[in-house]
């Protein structure tokens with residue numbers, strides 16, 4: 001103790017502890033029937049839909065291989081991420097996150113109102129997208145959000161943008177599988193992403209002398225429809241198992257990506273699929289890097305259960321909420337200690 005800044009030290013009940021189970025892995029799904037669609041038969045595609053549906057329902061998390069996101073761009077984005085975080089602090093602070101635009105560099109993230117042991121750089125997949133000016137539901141003002149890219153580092157912008165476009169293709173493919181698994185037409189959700197407000201995050205978790213007292217990323221649920229995450233061989237991601245709440249380590253598998261259900265899909269599916277709590281541990285020897293992209297709809301899309309999944313036996317569990325308002329509420333909440341944090345269940349209709 002005493003070696004690290006006390007603002008990072010977590011209350012006892014949040015510390016990472018011991019409770020990780022090594023016995024089980026999240027489902028591993030080979031997406032080749034989708035990525036080589038031309039040559040696939042319908043049976044292979046149907047099997048894939050069933051696997052994705054089962055993984056979303058039982059875990060809310062799964063790992064994919066043969067996903068179509070090229071190796072060179074995955075390697076490249078990890079490289080530029082390392083280069084960016086290795087810059088002097090003053091350089092990184094030149095592109096720091098502002099109060100009203102959430103992209104940029106930040107080293108003071110508060111997940112669940114507690115401080116994370118990490119540095120981040122957030123960027124928008126669809127730079128310049130429309131967003132509400134505030135989270136006040138009655139404020140109609142719209143603004144445009146841009147990423148503050150570093151001036152002398154064009155490689156960072158180019159690589160991040162290319163990575164975003166490649167993952168976007170995978171995201172639409174996955175949403176087709178998800179829609180089919182819910183008994184909906186394959187492109188049921190595509191229109192909701194026309195002016196998408198998706199954002200990506202370069203995560204840098206420096207090694208830590210007291211890894212038992214902190215978390216790189218405190219347990220949380222993502223606000224997205226789906227998240228696509230790349231990690232390297234340094235492990236640290238834990239997922240909370242739905243059946244008993246145990247933390248399960250997501251073992252890095254070469255060339256894989258990790259997919260998870262976020263809050264938006266939980267609401268659209270009326271809780272058939274749920275956004276699952278996860279966290280990132282740090283270690284005393286190695287730095288860790290990861291990159292999630294949070295796929296998020298246009299700001300004016302209403303988060304509400306889709307009508308095909310609602311009927312008298314299954315009434316809507318959520319009242320309407322604009323996706324953009326929800327996102328900024330969540331993001332501003334993570335800036336600094338606010339004394340509260342937002343959960344999607346906060347606007348669940350009371351039974």
Ligand SMILES: O=C(O)CCC(=O)C(=O)O
Nearest residue numbers: 201203217237280290292
């Ligand atoms: O670093 C990881 O593996 C998880 C990151 C994460 O969950 C997040 O940034 O939302």
Ligand SMILES: [Fe+2]
Nearest residue numbers: 220221222278
């Ligand atoms: Fe997350």
